[in-house]
Amino acid sequence: MNQTNTTTKPVQKFAIIGAGMAGIACARTLMQAGHRVTVFEKSRGTSGRMSTRTSAFGTFDHGAQYFTVRDARFEQALATTPNICKPWSANAVRVLDAMGRVLEAARHSEDKHWVATPGMNALVKAWAQPLVQTDSIHFESKVFKIERDTLQPSLWQLHSEEPEGAQSVFSGFDQVLLAIPSDQAIDLLRNSNINMEKAAALNKVQVAPCWTLMVAFPNAAQPGLITLGPQWNAARSVHHRVAWLARESSKPGRGHIERWTVQASAAWSQEHLEDAPERAQAKLLKAFSEITGIRATPAHAEVHRWRYAKTLQPLGATHMLSKKQGIGLCGDWCLGHRVEDAFISGLELALDAL
Structure with a gap:
């Protein structure tokens, strides 16, 4: 030695x-x-809020919706799993007023949006494999x-x-x-x-909760119907109940069935933190229809409550x-x-x- x-x-x-x-x-x-x-x-399983929920109609990224790459060390780490991460254009993320109207002046983002495929949980799962293989995760x-x-x-x-x-x-x-x-x-x-x-x-750290709604509209995939509702795939909203909406089926590596993930605002989520899931779902469905104009009843709807989601004071x-x-x-x-x-x-x- x-x-x-x-x-x-x-x-x-x-x-x-x-x-x-x-x-x-x-x-x-x-x-x-x-x-x-x-x-x-x-x-x-692994991944925390980089989670993916599976349903009969496809998956939902019900936690982190995408990620950005600003630090060279993060970029270097991502290069170790080159086939997992894909850019997501999202038709440029829109910013909506409370009525769902696009504020054109604020629609472009400087950062490229990336997602893991086939779901957001794939990246952490891949990085965790050496630990799983050696029985190092309980x-x-x-x-x-x-x-x-x-x-x-x-x-x-x-x-x-x-x-x-x-x-x-x-x-x-x-x-x-x-x-x-x-x-x-x-x-x-x-x-x-x-x-x-x-x-x-x-x-001194403050972290807000987040209610997340997941809905699927399989009938929108029928021949002759290209898409349902708005012609954008992701938006930030100033609606008092909703902060973010994303068409899951627009992300690379996902299924074609029309699916949306809707994340509630921090203030509304805090106010309704202890609501029954059924009550939170009903309120978010109403807000979703108000913003998108989609009045159809989804074939699938569920909610998830993140008690710790968005950092307000780091x-x-x-x-x-x-x-x-x-x-x-x-x-x-x-x-x-x-x-x-x-x-x-x-x-x-x-x-x-x-």
């Missing part, structure tokens, strides 16, 4: 909580650096407590709720990195009696890390709400933790 390299750091064991873009970007960076990584994800595993390892007090152990009410303890971690929404991070640290350095900054730093404690935090909320923000946050935390 070559002993000449005296600067090589010992292999560390990392626990990463959350398998969205930030968590996977962090995990893959640490794994590529030769460290041992275990990811804990409370849901059944799905349906909700970490509810972090504490010092019983046998090795200098290390950490995690308590997790598993399927069917079971609980597990995972031990021996040098560092624990949280890639979850800021409010969830605050709760987990509080439940664990961990007073993280500069934790007061977390309380942390103002790429991440948080207490090297002394071995506790770190990352997420899009550190910088903003873009997919790219999540990537940069996870990457920077990993590089700082090395």
